Each structure stands twice: as structure tokens, then as C-alpha cells.
Amino acid sequence: MLWLGAMAAKANGEACGLCGGRTYLIERRGELATARVCTCSVDCPMCGGRGHRLVQKEGTFSAKVGPRTYEVLEPCVCTLRRTRVALYNDVQMPGVMAHASFDNYRPFNEAQDRGRGVAMHFANQYVKGATNKGFVLSGPVGTGKTHLIAATLGHLVLEMGVKTRYVEISLLYATIRRGFQDGKSGGEIIGPLSEVEVLAIDELGKGRGSPFEMETLDELIARRYNAGRTTLFATNYSLEPERKGARSSAPSGYRTTDDARSAMKDAELLRERVGERIYSRLCEMCTFVELPRDTPDRRRTRQEMDAPPPMGGMRNPGR
Ligand SMILES: Nc1ncnc2c1ncn2[C@@H]1O[C@H](COP(=O)(O)OP(=O)(O)OP(=O)(O)O)[C@@H](O)[C@H]1O
Ligand SMILES: [Mg+2]
Ligand SMILES: [Zn+2]
Ligand SMILES: [Zn+2]
Structure with a gap:
């Protein structure tokens, strides 16, 4: 019926x-x-x-x-x-993102409005086979970064037939580690991700910052950068270039787990988390969007936000 x-x-x-x-x-x-x-x-x-x-x-x-x-x-x-439907099923987008689209993303401040604008512009202007500048979405938890990435990949795959992949960085490290036990090399997993037309790397900067993790990330990003391939990123770490009182000795190489742990407290800058080599490449590969620290966590405040907005609020009227 x-x-x-x-x-x-x-x-x-x-x-x-x-x-x-x-x-x-x-x-x-x-x-x-x-x-x-x-x-x-x-x-x-x-x-x-x-x-x-x-x-x-x-x-x-x-x-x-x-x-x-x-x-x-x-x-x-x-x-x-x-x-294209079959192609979407290769993206490996998390199930919780099935609902995510540009239409149901609601900006609550100007930075989120810009984030949506950058992602939509990227999706609509994407040219297959050309060098396309990607984006980095940085912001606190629950602010719709993964939502915008899911909407972008959905558009590319289903409307344009572009091959894309989604990876959450710490799950990628875990997959490679598991692969080692089965006798697989890291390259066997990194290879396809280096070559896919558009790759989205979520949770950039997360992890222990161990030499293994840093080398894996370095290889993946350097290979994509060298080939002029498009990569999208989301991160909880800040993009602000300098912060007053921040440690000036940003690690450019690898560090031990203990070093990484003790640095955790003050290393909130993405540049410090991923090192200069990777950060420098990101600057060339991507447009940066930073959501302010006071952007509301949508997971915690969803019910409140779904209620009618206060007079004069930033909220979109919806449909
Ligand atoms: N501005 C928004 N408009 C509509 N839905 C949103 C918005 N922001 C977040 N959401 C919804 O809230 C949930 C959490 O969003 P999402 O996972 O994209 O956050 P995130 O910024 O990636 O958080 P984290 O840093 O924890 O990964 C999802 O269900 C998402 O669809
Ligand atoms: Mg996320
Ligand atoms: Zn229908
Ligand atoms: Zn037909």
C-alpha cells in the first residue's frame, strides 16, 4: 500500500x-x-x-x-x-548519522552557520577528478561536526557518484593494530584510504599520540596531500594559531605515551596534537572553521532546543 x-x-x-x-x-x-x-x-x-x-x-x-x-x-x-546506493554502503558511515542532512542542521550561532555554509559550498561546488579544497571543522562536543561531514559525504556519493570513505581516527588505529595480529601490514589498511577520492577523518588529534599513531597519521595525510586528494576533518582540538600563555615548544616529532599524557592538560591546540608536519599540510588542504567553546552540546540540550526559540534568537525558523 x-x-x-x-x-x-x-x-x-x-x-x-x-x-x-x-x-x-x-x-x-x-x-x-x-x-x-x-x-x-x-x-x-x-x-x-x-x-x-x-x-x-x-x-x-x-x-x-x-x-x-x-x-x-x-x-x-x-x-x-x-x-550510487551501493557506493554509499562502502562509506562506512556510523548508523547514528543516518538522519544527518543539510536540511535538518540548525545553526545556533554564526560559526555554525558558517560551518554549514562551508560544507554545503564544498558539496555543491565539488568537481570530480579536480583538486578540491576540503575543510576542517573544529569545535566542542555535540556541535554537529560529524553531522555536517555525514551530510557532505551523503551528497557527494548519492547525488554525484563520488567514492568516499569515513574513518574515526582512533578506530582506524585499533583496526590497524588488530590487523598486525592477523599478519596484515599497516599499509594494507592505509593504502585504500590514501587513494579514495574523498576521505573524511573524524576525531583528528584523538589518541595517545604514540609513535605508531603519529606515523600512521603522517603517512595517511602525506600520501593524500602528495596526490592532491581531498580530505575533510573534524576535531575537538582548537585551531587558534596562538594562545597567550600556551607552551611555545610544540612537539614536531613523536612523543612517548607519558609525555603525551602529561601534555594532555594544556595541549588543546590541534597543531600541538598532530605536530607541525601534519598541521602545515592541513593549512594548504583545507578551509578552517572553528566553533566557539560556548556552542551548545546538542546531545545534552536537544529537548530544550526543540522547544520554541526565545524571541530574537539565532535559531533558524525551521520548516
Ligand atoms: N546544529 C545542529 N543541528 C541539528 N542537529 C545537530 C546539530 N548539532 C548536533 N546535532 C545532532 O546532535 C547529535 C550530535 O552531533 P554530532 O555527533 O555531529 O556532534 P560532534 O560535533 O561531531 O560531537 P563530538 O565532538 O562529540 O564528536 C547528532 O545526532 C546530530 O545530528
Ligand atoms: Mg563527532
Ligand atoms: Zn520515494
Ligand atoms: Zn531505468
Whole structure:
């Protein structure tokens, strides 16, 4: 019945109530967010389910004969859709992000508004195969950094067919460590991540700062930087270039776990967490967006924020 309802809505020229006319849905399935073709678009009226269509083209092959029309077999839009849905399922986006879109992101201050603007601009202006400048979103917990990354990757994959991957940095370190026990080299895991067209690295700066972690991160970012590939980042560490009273001796190399622990208290700058080599590359690869420390944690204040806003607040009117 749902299917008929959706088809009827389409026939009347309304957008499908399930997918809003996007023809695909993103849903949480276990730990991951997965995409599927919406019921309104499973049966394709364009190609009758064949998956390809004959398209009329015009071309001039010789001056004598002049322009001629001819037919070519092209993949139907439904084939493209199925391919992109399959591609989304390779992103490995966490299931909790299945709902995240640009439409349901609400900025509560100017920095979040700018963050959304930078992410949307990146997504809309992305040119396949070209060098595209990525972005770094820095800010406190629960401020929608991963949400914006999920919305961006969703757009790239499902609207444009770009190959992307999402990784949370400490899970990546853990995966590589586990791989060592199974006789895999770090390179086997880093290799595909170095080569994917767009990579999102979440929680940058997190971890123990051990030599293994620093080397892994250095290799991944240097390889992407050298190849001119686009990388997006989110971090809880600050991007502010200098802070009064901050230690001036930023570690440029690797440090021991004990050193890292004792530095934890005052090392809140991303530059100090990842070292000069990586930070310098980020400056060239990305646009920086910093959300202020007082940006509300959406996880804690969701109910309060979902109530009607106070007069004159920054909150978007919503839809
Ligand atoms: N501005 C916002 N508009 C709508 N939803 C938001 C916003 N900020 C956060 N959320 C929602 O709140 C939850 C937490 O957001 P998210 O995981 O993106 O935060 P984060 O900044 O990545 O936090 P952390 O630093 O802890 O990783 C998610 O469900 C997300 O969709
Ligand atoms: Mg996050
Ligand atoms: Zn639909
Ligand atoms: Zn079709």
C-alpha cells in the first residue's frame, strides 16, 4: 500500500512522502548507515526494468553526409541510482548519522552557520577528478561536526557518484593494530584510504599520540596531500594559531605515551596534537572553521532546543 501511495503521490506531481523526491533513503542498520532505493523508485518507468535506454544523438561524421541522428545505449537513471546506493554502503558511515542532512542542521550561532555554509559550498561546488579544497571543522562536543561531514559525504556519493570513505581516527588505529595480529601490514589498511577520492577523518588529534599513531597519521595525510586528494576533518582540538600563555615548544616529532599524557592538560591546540608536519599540510588542504567553546552540546540540550526559540534568537525558523 505504501508503494501505491508513493506512486500516486508522484503521479500527482507531489514529492514522495518517504524520500521527499530524492528516490533513495538512508537508514540505520546496526552500526552503519545504509542507503536503499526508495519504494517509489524501485520499478523504473523509464527503461521498463532493463537498466539501460536507447538515446537519440546527433553528430556529423562527414561533411558530405552532414548531421545524422543515431541511437546509443546508455545506462538508465535507475542503474546510476543503484550504483550510487551501493557506493554509499562502502562509506562506512556510523548508523547514528543516518538522519544527518543539510536540511535538518540548525545553526545556533554564526560559526555554525558558517560551518554549514562551508560544507554545503564544498558539496555543491565539488568537481570530480579536480583538486578540491576540503575543510576542517573544529569545535566542542555535540556541535554537529560529524553531522555536517555525514551530510557532505551523503551528497557527494548519492547525488554525484563520488567514492568516499569515513574513518574515526582512533578506530582506524585499533583496526590497524588488530590487523598486525592477523599478519596484515599497516599499509594494507592505509593504502585504500590514501587513494579514495574523498576521505573524511573524524576525531583528528584523538589518541595517545604514540609513535605508531603519529606515523600512521603522517603517512595517511602525506600520501593524500602528495596526490592532491581531498580530505575533510573534524576535531575537538582548537585551531587558534596562538594562545597567550600556551607552551611555545610544540612537539614536531613523536612523543612517548607519558609525555603525551602529561601534555594532555594544556595541549588543546590541534597543531600541538598532530605536530607541525601534519598541521602545515592541513593549512594548504583545507578551509578552517572553528566553533566557539560556548556552542551548545546538542546531545545534552536537544529537548530544550526543540522547544520554541526565545524571541530574537539565532535559531533558524525551521520548516
Ligand atoms: N546544529 C545542529 N543541528 C541539528 N542537529 C545537530 C546539530 N548539532 C548536533 N546535532 C545532532 O546532535 C547529535 C550530535 O552531533 P554530532 O555527533 O555531529 O556532534 P560532534 O560535533 O561531531 O560531537 P563530538 O565532538 O562529540 O564528536 C547528532 O545526532 C546530530 O545530528
Ligand atoms: Mg563527532
Ligand atoms: Zn520515494
Ligand atoms: Zn531505468
